[in-house]
Amino acid sequence: MKIHRRNKDKSGNPLTDNMDLSQRYRKVEEIKLGLHLEENLKTLLQLSGNSIDVKFRRFSINKNIPGVLIYIDSMINNASVEEILRVLMIDTQKIECRDESHQLLRTAIKDLITVNNIEEVNDIYSLFAKIALGSTAVLIDGQSEALVCDTTGFKTRDITDPSAETTIQGPREGFVETLWVNTSLIRRQIRVPHLWIEGLEIGKLTKTMVAFAYIKGLADEKMLAELRSRLNRIDTDSILGSGYIKEFITDQPFSIFPLLLRTERPDIVCSAILEGKVGLFVSGSPHVLVLPAELPMFLQSPDDYYEDAIAGSFVRILRWAAVSISVLLPSFYVASVNFHQELLPTALLLRVTASREGVPFPVFTEILIMELLFEVLREAGIRLPAAIGPAISIVGALVLGEAAIRAGMVSPAVVIVVALTAIAGFTTPVYSMSIAFRLTRFAFTLLAAVLGLFGVQFGLLLLTTHLCSLRSFGMPYMMPVAPLIMRDMKDNIFRLWVWGRDTRPKLPGKREPYRQASGQKPGPVKSYNKKENKNGY
Amino acid sequence: MGIEKITNRQLFFILFMMRVTVVIGFLPVLTSADAQQDAWISAIVSFFGAALLVLIIVGLGMRFPDMTAVEYAQKLIGKWAGKAVSLIFVWAFLVIAATDIRIYGGVLITGFLSETPLSFIIFTMVIAGSIAAYSGIEVISRAADLLFPVFLSMLVLSLMFAIPDFLLLKNNLEPVLARGAGPVLRGSIIPTIIIAQYLILTMIIPATEQPKKALRVALWALAGASAVLVLATLTVIAIMGPDRGYRTVFPFFSMVTTLNISEFLERIEPLTLFAWGFGVFIGVSTFMYCGSKGMAQILGLEDYRPLVGPLAVISGVFAIHSYQNVFQLLTFFQPKIAGPYALSLIIVPMGILWTAYGIRCLQNRGIK
Numbered sequence: 001m002k003i004h005r006r007n008k009d010k011s012g013n014p015l016t017d018n019m020d021l022s023q024r025y026r027k028v029e030e031i032k033l034g035l036h037l038e039e040n041l042k043t044l045l046q047l048s049g050n051s052i053d054v055k056f057r058r059f060s061i062n063k064n065i066p067g068v069l070i071y072i073d074s075m076i077n078n079a080s081v082e083e084i085l086r087v088l089m090i091d092t093q094k095i096e097c098r099d100e101s102h103q104l105l106r107t108a109i110k111d112l113i114t115v116n117n118i119e120e121v122n123d124i125y126s127l128f129a130k131i132a133l134g135s136t137a138v139l140i141d142g143q144s145e146a147l148v149c150d151t152t153g154f155k156t157r158d159i160t161d162p163s164a165e166t167t168i169q170g171p172r173e174g175f176v177e178t179l180w181v182n183t184s185l186i187r188r189q190i191r192v193p194h195l196w197i198e199g200l201e202i203g204k205l206t207k208t209m210v211a212f213a214y215i216k217g218l219a220d221e222k223m224l225a226e227l228r229s230r231l232n233r234i235d236t237d238s239i240l241g242s243g244y245i246k247e248f249i250t251d252q253p254f255s256i257f258p259l260l261l262r263t264e265r266p267d268i269v270c271s272a273i274l275e276g277k278v279g280l281f282v283s284g285s286p287h288v289l290v291l292p293a294e295l296p297m298f299l300q301s302p303d304d305y306y307e308d309a310i311a312g313s314f315v316r317i318l319r320w321a322a323v324s325i326s327v328l329l330p331s332f333y334v335a336s337v338n339f340h341q342e343l344l345p346t347a348l349l350l351r352v353t354a355s356r357e358g359v360p361f362p363v364f365t366e367i368l369i370m371e372l373l374f375e376v377l378r379e380a381g382i383r384l385p386a387a388i389g390p391a392i393s394i395v396g397a398l399v400l401g402e403a404a405i406r407a408g409m410v411s412p413a414v415v416i417v418v419a420l421t422a423i424a425g426f427t428t429p430v431y432s433m434s435i436a437f438r439l440t441r442f443a444f445t446l447l448a449a450v451l452g453l454f455g456v457q458f459g460l461l462l463l464t465t466h467l468c469s470l471r472s473f474g475m476p477y478m479m480p481v482a483p484l485i486m487r488d489m490k491d492n493i494f495r496l497w498v499w500g501r502d503t504r505p506k507l508p509g510k511r512e513p514y515r516q517a518s519g520q521k522p523g524p525v526k527s528y529n530k531k532e533n534k535n536g537y
Numbered sequence: 538m539g540i541e542k543i544t545n546r547q548l549f550f551i552l553f554m555m556r557v558t559v560v561i562g563f564l565p566v567l568t569s570a571d572a573q574q575d576a577w578i579s580a581i582v583s584f585f586g587a588a589l590l591v592l593i594i595v596g597l598g599m600r601f602p603d604m605t606a607v608e609y610a611q612k613l614i615g616k617w618a619g620k621a622v623s624l625i626f627v628w629a630f631l632v633i634a635a636t637d638i639r640i641y642g643g644v645l646i647t648g649f650l651s652e653t654p655l656s657f658i659i660f661t662m663v664i665a666g667s668i669a670a671y672s673g674i675e676v677i678s679r680a681a682d683l684l685f686p687v688f689l690s691m692l693v694l695s696l697m698f699a700i701p702d703f704l705l706l707k708n709n710l711e712p713v714l715a716r717g718a719g720p721v722l723r724g725s726i727i728p729t730i731i732i733a734q735y736l737i738l739t740m741i742i743p744a745t746e747q748p749k750k751a752l753r754v755a756l757w758a759l760a761g762a763s764a765v766l767v768l769a770t771l772t773v774i775a776i777m778g779p780d781r782g783y784r785t786v787f788p789f790f791s792m793v794t795t796l797n798i799s800e801f802l803e804r805i806e807p808l809t810l811f812a813w814g815f816g817v818f819i820g821v822s823t824f825m826y827c828g829s830k831g832m833a834q835i836l837g838l839e840d841y842r843p844l845v846g847p848l849a850v851i852s853g854v855f856a857i858h859s860y861q862n863v864f865q866l867l868t869f870f871q872p873k874i875a876g877p878y879a880l881s882l883i884i885v886p887m888g889i890l891w892t893a894y895g896i897r898c899l900q901n902r903g904i905k
Contacts, residue, residue, distance in 0.1 A: 453811060464684060
């Protein structure tokens with residue numbers, strides 16, 4: 001751990017209120033647990049500043065060896081701590097330890113305590129890090145090693161519906177804030193030892209657990225090495241959630257397009273891991289990062305797989321169309337009304353022109369006002385408590401929209417365009433991607449207002465160049481489309497039958513290209529013949 | 538970043554789009570000579586001429602699969618002479634990029650942006666092209682992957698919508714070869730020499746995954762583009778009549794303008810232009826990439842990127858100042874002017890290099 005050493009202070013000084021954080025770091029690194037219980041206790045008390053939630057429970061072994069149990073209130077499972085206390089106070093009477101062989105005593109106690117994980121810890125930082133996760137430390141006089149017993153029993157949120165990524169069918173489990181629960185959700189799906197989960201702690205103050213899961217032998221080692229080096233590079237004091245990690249390890253920080261997929265659905269993470277990708281878990285965050293991510297991933301929903309293949313393909317293509325609408329429709333409207341009236345059929349053009357009669361703004365301003373208004377409404381709708389959320393839609397849609405048209409401030413055509421755009425935008429399954437699309441929409445509208453359709457083309461060229469130049473952990477961002485990989489198309493833009501999906505995606509799964517035997521197309525019973533069918537069924 | 542590699546499919550897309558955009562842009566078979574209703578035969582003839590030139594361009598590259606023309610020129614005829622010859626390539630890329638951009642600007646201005654200043658249109662295309670060139674050939678080829686379907690569907694749609702009118706007016710195609718082969722051959726000159734675009738292969742072959750197949754890819758792209766040219770010419774002649782087609786500046790787009798499928802699809806011309814611009818973009822960015830890459834290798838720079846900006850500015854200025862108006866552009870594309878010019882851009886450097894290569898081979902044989 002890198003610690004900034006600005007001021008040098010002499011070792012041996014007690015911790016004082018004047019000491020800055022970095023000085024405290026240094027100080028605590030020097031302190032090791034000693035042999036005297038009272039001194040150890042004094043140090044710990046001084047260090048934790050008598051914090052009210054840190055509990056010290058005194059006891060004595062054989063009525064002559066004093067000891068202390070340290071734990072944090074309501075992080076522990078009461079029954080296990082009581083069990084430890086019982087062992088220490090009653091069962092230890094059986095062991096003969098009149099001699100001063102403390103090593104023996106410690107081993108004897110370790111054998112008696114029946115929790116599933118006991119560690120000997122000498123360093124104060126690890127001691128605290130473990131207590132803060134619900135462990136209980138046993139300090140005994142004359143022992144410089146604390147016994148840290150796993151007694152975790154704090155409350156976690158139940159596994160509930162992933163509220164931001166709803167599906168009609170499919171599992172209802174969503175990730176929670178506890179890392180171990182999240183990894184277990186993956187582990188119970190992929191039950192082979194080849195599922196490796198590597199963990200590390202990031203953040204000097206938060207000591208956030210970060211873990212990444214992958215299938216050894218399937219995930220690309222180069223990519224894993226890259227991920228490890230990017231994670232190890234992070235030197236910060238706090239990681240609060242996966243968003244922090246995402247910004248630290250992304251390939252192109254200035255792109256508005258998310259280069260890592262954030263999801264709260266275990267089934268998405270599982271299927272990605274099975275394709276040779278990596279799931280990155282961050283303690284305290286119900287969102288798991290999937291990497292490398294490519295743009296088509298953001299337009300897929302697990303529902304596609306739980307529906308019929310043809311229906312799934314239809315929905316996927318529909319989503320692409322909806323994205324195109326949500327990005328391009330306002331700009332096409334502005335361009336065709338301002339510059340290319342010939343694009344619209346005459347009847348439609350007349351309607352649009354008639355509806356624009358008396359509107360005081362130019363068409364671009366009109367669109368911009370309505371788009372911004374919609375963004376404000378959407379944001380307000382998210383922030384409002386669920387109980388009064390619908391009120392916003394009434395005020396927004398009915399009162400504002402209707403009144404604005406009645407008053408002749410905006411034309412009905414613009415309201416239709418904006419509403420259509422908004423609805424099309426909602427089809428994007430991943431929220432961070434829909435934000436990116438929304439921002440590009442504004443740029444396109446501006447270009448259309450200045451240059452017409454030609455400006456839209458310019459924008460599309462820039463967008464194409466940008467998207468094609470992006471890479472996520474070495475994989476092209478537009479993967480099966482550009483570079484074109486026909487083999488991957490069957491589970492990308494389309495969603496073909498599971499029995500036909502013999503291959504993994506080419507680039508992430510290149511180490512094991514085949515995921516199943518080919519030729520598993522099901523059909524009616526082969527032995528069926530008409531002679532046997534006596535009853536005419 | 539490692540060495541950039543593009544697949545043969547991407548190379549095909551780039552070459553196809555590059556050629557199709559220019560040849561259908563102003564249909565040189567029809568507008569550059571007096572082939573009239575036989576212009577489509579000129580298109581077929583031009584395929585053979587162009588294929589010959591492709592052999593000349595690519596043949597040497599195949600013998601040095603991991604070297605660009607700049608590198609093997611220096612190897613074949615010495616450092617300074619090689620650099621001097623390579624300058625011709627860079628010049629060719631610059632001129633072709635500028636002409637591509639100018640055609641694009643011309644089409645847009647005569648098509649539907651008549652009040653927009655030309656420099657503005659050229660400016661935007663130069664910016665888009667140079668950003669792509671700056672991002673590298675991999676990005677350009679991925680963009681080609683992405684834009685090719687749009688481009689192709691534009692072609693197919695425009696030609697499909699033309700079928701009813703074509704069937705109605707196919708009499709315009711007669712009589713065939715009434716005035717002998719002369720006009721037909723004259724008409725095929727310009728589309729043949731436009732193959733100077735494929736000089737980019739001298740720079741791109743080392744970046745392909747299978748350089749050995751580059752010739753096949755180039756010929757297929759040429760064949761595809763020629764097929765499109767034949768179809769487009771047939772359609773234009775039938776629908777607009779050979780005479781009007783000859784006198785129109787951008788006949789293909791004028792033809793698309795007249796299409797009228799139903800009440801709802803009255804004019805698909807802006808959408809056609811829209812997709813056609815994608816092709817121009819791919820062409821322009823590839824030329825800029827090859828030009829700056831070649832220049833960087835001539836100057837001995839490790840990275841070509843610092844040269845993209847200057848080159849983009851120069852090609853933009855060229856595009857504006859080389860041709861004062863669209864008619865000057867058309868005058869340039871007369872067989873008498875552009876023919877010898879573009880042919881010399883191909884024949885002179887490639888001739889020198891082939892001769893040097895031949896002498897090398899003879900020498901080696903002599904030693905053995």
